[in-house]
Amino acid sequence: MATATIFEKIWKKHVVHEETGKPSLIWIDRHLIHEVTSPQAFDGLRLSHRRLRRPDLTFAVADHNVPTTDRSLPIQDSISAKQLEVLGKNCKEFGITYFDLKSPQQGIVHIIGPELGLTLPGTTIVCGDSHTSTHGAFGALALGIGTSEVEHVLATQCLWLTKPKTFEIFVEGSPTHGVTAKDIILSIIGKIGQAGGTGSVIEYRGQAISQLSMEERMTICNMSIEGGARAGLISPDETTFRYLQGRMYAPKGDDMDKAKQEWSQLATDKGASFDKHVQLDASRIAPQVTWGTTPAMVTDVTGQVPDPEDIEDPNLSKAAARALDYMGLKPGTPIQSIKPDRVFIGSCTNSRLSDLVAASKMVKGKKVASSVRAMVVPGSQIVKVQAEKLGLDRVFKDAGFEWRESGCSMCLGMNPDILAPRERCASTSNRNFEGRQGRDGRTHLVSPIMAAAAAVEGHFVDVRYWDMKG
Amino acid sequence: MEPFKHFKGKVAPLDRVNIDTDQIIPKQFLKLVERTGFGQYLFYDWRFDRDGKPKPNFVLNDPRYKDAKILLSRSNFGCGSSREHAVWALSDYGFKTVIASSYADIFYNNCFKNGLLLITLDDGKVDHLFEEATKPEACSLEVNLEEQTIRNKDEIIQFEMDPYRKKCLLEGLDDIALTSALEHKIRAHEQGLSRFRLVQR
Numbered sequence: 001m002a003t004a005t006i007f008e009k010i011w012k013k014h015v016v017h018e019e020t021g022k023p024s025l026i027w028i029d030r031h032l033i034h035e036v037t038s039p040q041a042f043d044g045l046r047l048s049h050r051r052l053r054r055p056d057l058t059f060a061v062a063d064h065n066v067p068t069t070d071r072s073l074p075i076q077d078s079i080s081a082k083q084l085e086v087l088g089k090n091c092k093e094f095g096i097t098y099f100d101l102k103s104p105q106q107g108i109v110h111i112i113g114p115e116l117g118l119t120l121p122g123t124t125i126v127c128g129d130s131h132t133s134t135h136g137a138f139g140a141l142a143l144g145i146g147t148s149e150v151e152h153v154l155a156t157q158c159l160w161l162t163k164p165k166t167f168e169i170f171v172e173g174s175p176t177h178g179v180t181a182k183d184i185i186l187s188i189i190g191k192i193g194q195a196g197g198t199g200s201v202i203e204y205r206g207q208a209i210s211q212l213s214m215e216e217r218m219t220i221c222n223m224s225i226e227g228g229a230r231a232g233l234i235s236p237d238e239t240t241f242r243y244l245q246g247r248m249y250a251p252k253g254d255d256m257d258k259a260k261q262e263w264s265q266l267a268t269d270k271g272a273s274f275d276k277h278v279q280l281d282a283s284r285i286a287p288q289v290t291w292g293t294t295p296a297m298v299t300d301v302t303g304q305v306p307d308p309e310d311i312e313d314p315n316l317s318k319a320a321a322r323a324l325d326y327m328g329l330k331p332g333t334p335i336q337s338i339k340p341d342r343v344f345i346g347s348c349t350n351s352r353l354s355d356l357v358a359a360s361k362m363v364k365g366k367k368v369a370s371s372v373r374a375m376v377v378p379g380s381q382i383v384k385v386q387a388e389k390l391g392l393d394r395v396f397k398d399a400g401f402e403w404r405e406s407g408c409s410m411c412l413g414m415n416p417d418i419l420a421p422r423e424r425c426a427s428t429s430n431r432n433f434e435g436r437q438g439r440d441g442r443t444h445l446v447s448p449i450m451a452a453a454a455a456v457e458g459h460f461v462d463v464r465y466w467d468m469k470g
Numbered sequence: 471m472e473p474f475k476h477f478k479g480k481v482a483p484l485d486r487v488n489i490d491t492d493q494i495i496p497k498q499f500l501k502l503v504e505r506t507g508f509g510q511y512l513f514y515d516w517r518f519d520r521d522g523k524p525k526p527n528f529v530l531n532d533p534r535y536k537d538a539k540i541l542l543s544r545s546n547f548g549c550g551s552s553r554e555h556a557v558w559a560l561s562d563y564g565f566k567t568v569i570a571s572s573y574a575d576i577f578y579n580n581c582f583k584n585g586l587l588l589i590t591l592d593d594g595k596v597d598h599l600f601e602e603a604t605k606p607e608a609c610s611l612e613v614n615l616e617e618q619t620i621r622n623k624d625e626i627i628q629f630e631m632d633p634y635r636k637k638c639l640l641e642g643l644d645d646i647a648l649t650s651a652l653e654h655k656i657r658a659h660e661q662g663l664s665r666f667r668l669v670q671r
Contacts, residue, residue, distance in 0.1 A: 016655050016656055016659045017655045021633060022634045023634065025649060025655070025656075027656075027659050027660070029667045029668075036500050036553070037552065037553065037554065039503035040503065040504065040505045040554075043503075043504075043505075050646065056668075057669060064500075065500075065501060079502070080501055082501075083501050083503060086503050117670075118669065120666065122666075122667070123667055128554075129551075129552055130550065130551050130552040130576060145552060145579070146552050146553075146554035146557070146576060146579060147554040147580075148554060148580065148583035148584065148645070149579065149583065151646070152645055152646055152649065155646050155649075156649045156650065156656060157656070157660070160645065194549060195488075195545065195549065195574070198572065199575060225576075228575070230575050249669050249670055251665075251666055251670050255665065255666070255670065258666070259666040262664065262666055294490075315487045316487065318485075318486075319486065319487050319488060322486070412492075412497050412551075413497060414497045414498070414501070421520070431492070431551075433492040433550060434492070435492060435493070435496055435515045436497075439496070439515055440515075440520075
């Protein structure tokens with residue numbers, strides 16, 4: 001019997017129409033929308049008098065530009081308020097389930113999809129956001145799309161897709177204490193480069209991946225786009241099925257048992273071949289810190305800021321020199337001497353309960369350094385409530401962190417949570433692009449425990465040794 | 471979508487790799503709910519200082535490149551966020567074509583949905599065009615999608631193009647209308663959906 005990868009199995013089940021030399025028409029099982037990339041798509045529908053084909057498969061949430069301060073107060077920014085109002089109106093007009101600012105299920109779209117059981121193995125999921133790759137952690141084919149494609153999916157529940165290539169990233173071994181899923185994915189991106197995955201769907205495999213919890217797998221798949229990949233996924237297993245048990249929109253009872261049987265057939269077959277392959281050893285990965293303005297500009301916490309003159313490719317060397325100028329760093333600077341002014345724990349990469357639990361252990365009974373302003377933005381209201389039940393809000397607040405409401409917040413700074421010019425931030429988010437967290441702001445991407453330790457010490461530290469000091 | 475017609479236009483050289491969509495259109499301009507008016511914000515943080523004054527050393531502020539219709543850049547252009555606002559900003563500013571050695575996937579799709587032609591050339595040809603475009607007198611190129619050529623005076627550069635994308639651009643085809651013609655197939659697929667692919671409420 002022919003062997004197949006999980007990607008090929010999902011693809012085959014979703015092809016509506018194919019023709020040689022053309023993209024294929026693919027059925028979409030879930031369409032998630034938010035306030036920033038949907039308004040123009042709804043306008044397009046109205047202009048052409050088209051209906052929304054499947055409101056039952058479309059879900060909306062307010063996340064990108066929402067304030068993370070007191071929700072009972074009106075939104076200060078009138079343009080943001082209008083964008084949210086437009087989303088609310090569109091959802092009402094077209095009959096879409098909408099988790100608005102007041103909803104107990106509100107949160108970052110890529111946090112709530114899995115949390116509510118909307119994200120299921122073997123499904124195709126799209127959202128007008130590049131970090132849709134997150135949902136691939138469940139063995140779903142999850143793609144970030146633009147607004148024209150959002151409109152296309154609203155109208156037809158299908159998407160034209162050129163079949164991507166398959167890319168196996170095999171991570172063997174076990175990471176050492178203090179090395180997290182974030183460090184694994186940053187290390188992968190450092191290895192394959194910012195465009196290493198272009199045109200491909202990555203499947204993460206190997207012992208180091210199968211050992212991860214669902215929340216950790218989401219962190220890995222989330223950053224697939226930072227390596228240029230069309231999507232990232234992980235074959236589902238018992239860990240996946242356990243996570244889905246009892247979720248709001250997931251199958252229940254007998255249905256769940258039958259679903260599990262179906263999902264068990266999805267995993268990549270033994271001996272299936274990939275177009276491309278990269279292998280890493282997790283036991284050799286150190287905590288990672290980015291030093292530049294792309295996620296691929298990353299090094300070990302024990303390392304130094306590189307010298308652009310040592311980079312052979314003239315274009316990459318120029319880019320590195322420009323990045324160091326922007327970041328205000330000199331070649332040879334030890335990473336551990338870099339001092340963040342701000343610490344941000346949040347984003348669709350690292351704002352789930354386990355991220356907050358791990359970070360809170362680092363700061364419990366300690367104080368944020370006087371030179372640092374630190375904040376925690378839970379990924380969703382559900383995460384926030386769970387964290388508060390565990391008393392994490394108290395731990396963070398006692399240490400001097402701000403404890404906020406859920407949203408994308410300082411990951412992209414569309415709301416008031418932004419860096420001042422030249423402010424340096426240790427951030428658990430996914431992008432360190434110029435101006436991402438605020439104009440002329442400087443971002444270093446790290447894991448939640450690295451961010452928490454940096455908040456306490458006032459500079460980066462190697463958490464493999466630091467937290468043992470208690 | 472407007473059909474793509476051949477044209478002649480000035481080239482603005484933006485010599486950087488990995489230009490991400492956060493640079494093309496910074497986030498503070500994503501709150502608008504229309505598709506128009508984004509050109510004034512294109513490359514905002516590179517183009518203007520914090521007081522909103524044009525930065526003289528940025529290529530689009532160089533009088534030589536005024537009214538450029540072709541943007542020349544390097545590898546992995548358009549990486550990062552899926553925001554289609556980046557494409558709207560490029561088009562609204564007046565760009566009809568980008569030339570680079572590679573593009574990020576989502577951006578690539580977004581451009582073609584909006585009639586913005588992306589031309590991929592190898593690094594050697596891109597280097598050559600940078601030499602041409604940075605000479606004291608601006609360089610103008612003639613772009614002909616039908617023939618898949620770029621003409622610089624007497625020099626003709628051929629480029630590769632996916633035949634299907636070419637057809638869509640030249641005819642200005644509406645994706646949704648194309649898909650709707652396959653309604654019978656969509657319906658058949660829809661009716662065969664397994665229960666576990668639906669939302670269980």
